[in-house]
Amino acid sequence: MCSLCSFFKSTIGRKILMALTGLVLVLFVMGHMLGNLQIFLGAEVINAYAYKLHHLLPAAALWGIRIFLLGSIAVHIWAAVTLTLDNRKARPDRYDDDKMVQASYSSRTMRMSGIILLAFIVFHIAHFTARNVPGMQYEEAGVIEPTMVPLVKHGEVVVKNGHPVDTFNVNDMMVDGFQVWWVSVFYIVATGLLCMHLTHGVSSMFQSVGLRNALWRKRLDRVALVYGWVVFLGFAVIPLSALTGILKKDPTGGLPVAAAEITETLHK
């Protein structure tokens, strides 16, 4: 057998692939969270961030990154599914008196949390990226209206070639999107599961590539716990803030002049 085939076929090889793709996703999740948290800095910042994400790299590269991320998820899932099938086959019978001694809850529920997370990722992409969640009418109140606003930098509209640059009003999209309570609840639950998935995964991936011992296991387990919670809180705080009204819509996209004008018009 070719060495690559044997690697993909072996349990350890697949676990290593899981760890490596896991690492990609772990880092992505942190970056994504930090990006999202910029919503608390105002519509101007989050919108500019979104613009930058879309325009910093040529479209092909952007798609390359997207495919890489989706590919990582695919490999991660492929490894998980095939390993799970193998594992089930290896242990068809359970003990009548089935007990666990030291396995953590999160480590034993990776498959369950993983499956729900997959469903969440599909929903999430449909929700914010494709903006096409079946059954959700975007014209309805409280759901996403992809409005365009001018890109704002340092309180002024950015002008390119004599024209103001337009961008999505990500701020309003997010606040709108989280106005539906069950959507927000789903997001919070999903990030909770993500937290669980990470509290095992972040430490476990080091074990799978062989970079762990008893001492580092303790340390990495703690790191993973903190990482999981940071990710959970960082993500969950946004729908929570949107629901409770801490985050507000900003139809101007963060332009103070426009805001003043709008207020004036309203007062008249």
Place this chain on the structure above:
Amino acid sequence: MEKTMNLTIRVWRQKNRLDVGKFAEYKLANISEDSSFLEMLDILSEQLVADGHEPVAFDHDCREGICGMCSMTINGIPHGPESGTTACQLHMRHFHDGQTITIEPWRAKPFPVIKDLVVDRTPLDKIIQAGGFITARAGSAVDANAMPIAKGIADYAMDAAACIGCGACVAACPNASAMLFTGAKVAHMNSLPQGKAEKDRRTLAMVTTMDGEGFGGCTNIGECEAACPKSIPLDMIAHLNRDYAVAQMKNFFKPVA
């Protein structure tokens, strides 16, 4: 004076490999708390024989916790509730009067039940046969002190080599993975200088055989470590993963002949 207890034993009975198997329940009286768990089973056997029934078959031999022959899951935990203890070294003082004790065989696809609590563990031998050795034919060895080995490495190799091959790690694992067993042997032999020559070949061959024998993969949950009567740590699995990755990498980029 010694204390005694009355017990209900719920034990798996299965005539042979093909039989379906089921639990049977027996009452035992006046078991001394100083008896070992297997002595309790001896008494049960004598009781069954006296009644004209076949005794419960179970594997056991040295009864001092080193041969690795005894293999039973007691109340859901391989080798029973005491950590770092084989079933033969488990004593009845850890149970109480009136208790119901459930005893099951190791449960794993690669370990088919032969009879009652006796299972076939030859797949573990096959893993060793694939590469769990350091080739040195009798007579070919150099002087034992010709190659100094740092104490730390020798101690680490000994930690790994303490494995008794009982299979409790497989039995405890929800995936019936033999990674702790294989990892311990790989860590023992790969860490010693005399084992380096065959390191990559050994690791790849043992892992291939391990997978081929139908053991599951590792999900890093650590139940094996908790069940291991010799407290072999998960480090050994990390060691195996590391050596496997390196071996595959070297294999992949080896010069083309």
Place this chain on the structure above:
Amino acid sequence: MNLDSKIPEGPLAQKWTSHKFNMKLVNPANRRKYNVIVVGSGLAGGAAAASLAEQGYNVSCFCYQDSPRRAHSIAAQGGINASKNYQNDGDSVHRLFYDTVKGGDYRAREANVYRLAEVSSDIIDQCVANGVPFAREYGGYLANRSFGGAQVSRTFYARGQTGQQLLLGAYSALSKQIGLGKVKMYNRHEMLDVVKVDGHAKGVIVRNMVTGEISRHAGDAVVIATGGYGNVFFLSTNAQGCNVTAAHRAYRRGAGMANPCYTQIHPTCIPVHGDQQSKLTLMSESLRNDGRVWAPKDKETAKKIREGKLDPNAVPDEERDYYLERKYPSFGNLAPRDISSRAAKEACDDGRGVATTGLGVFLDFRDAIKRDGQKAIEERYGNLFEMYQCITGDNPYETPMMIFPAVHYTMGGLWVDYNLQSTIPGMFVGGEANFSDHGANRLGASALMQGLADGYFVLPYTVGNYLGEQGVAAAGKVTADHPAFAEVEADVKSRIDKLMSIGGTESPRSFHKRLGNIMWEKCGMSRTKESLTAAIEEIQALRKEFWSNLKVVGDADSLNPELERAGRVADFMEFGEILCRDALMREESCGGHFRAEHQTDDGEAKRDDDNFAFVGVWEYKGDDVAPALHKEPLVYENIKLATRSYK
């Protein structure tokens, strides 16, 4: 019976070298034509099977366990001796040889022991090359300790698991050969008889313990490495499955049984807790370096302690009898195994024993803890104390440990010549199963040495020599179709049928227990003419009862532990009688054999070199017929016989 020991000519130190040179060789290309059968997979059997396969012979190896890695060699704790002199403390091949002969109370064959000492160094080299993780010093060189009262540090060790590590070394070499197809391994197979063709051992009959199938296996030579017979005493430190069947069946087919009365009793075992006990657990002798052995001076005090009415710590010093220190002031608590064991028995016979059964004495660390602190004691014996607490539930840091002697090792076994060949040509015997190297008493850390010496460095030569002598034309000539196989197979089957069909009321275990009781009481640590005569009669009566009242449940064609035990007990019943006869014949006290009639005024063993400096070999003469005694005189050319003294 021909007891030609075939000791090579020449000076002691040259014998093995010149013998190896004079051996017949088998051409490497012809070796694959030969089949060698190895029964047992411990240090001797496993190493022999692996080494013979490495040389190119086809090997079939049998063990009763589910894997060759589980043989009872695995349980040895202390270490393995070798005359490496790495410590520069004056050790040499000659000193190891001398110590072993002296330790064996001058009842071992000089040439064999010398060879053992000679190859001991090679064993360490071989084991290290095989990856045995021996203890090392910080400099990276091998560590040694002094063991069992030896005055040089020549013992190599791997924590308290030396036997396990050495066995795993041999097992890994064996596994490699199994993987290569040179060794065909038969796990869960028990040898039930040996087959002779034209007087030569040409095969075995075995039972598949899972399916009950009886099968024939033919070979050009048979190696028996099936361990000792300590389980004839029912309770011993041996594994549950250890048995004498292979050796005893060979004896019934014409192999001489040598010195069966030499049984070693180990003084520091955990006492028996009651009649439900199945096994005695040994604790390392090293405990006696710091523990003080005592029993109460007064029987009443002992009784109160037994009943739990008195805390042993409350017994003042003047009411304690530190009997080893009293009797043997210079060696004190470190007196040799046989002497300490007998002293413990005396105290208990006197009604001063402790433990609930009255069969125990104290091994007290109170003074050592006071002197060196608990931490120091913990560092030295932590794991042993833990093991003791795990088994007894007592904390030995607070309550004095209790110990009692138990049967541990058997020096006797099948008679073999210098080539380890028994009186049946073509049948070789290695390890504890033969009688060869330990005389009447074995020194600590020498059992592992002997097993591996036989397996790695003696049998691979001498078996080859035998095969060479037979000539290549004879290779593989005898097959399992030979009528002799059918005949022996029929014997084996009829015996199993007989065991299954008695239809009595008593279980094999119960008979085993009763036999063990006779052996321990009447042929244990101290033997007399009366006790032995009575034992022989009782065993004969018990044997009759066994064959008329045995109850074996289950069937013969599936896994049946009751049938397995029944067969083994049946052989123990016959063998126990031979053991007693040997003990009765040997009118002297030496090593592990103590005849109360033969002691000095102060209770020490009295050897009789004039009349008993021989190997007692028993020949089977038929059922219910007394076996015949043959003698191989022991000639000492290099060592002067002396009396052991530990005063």
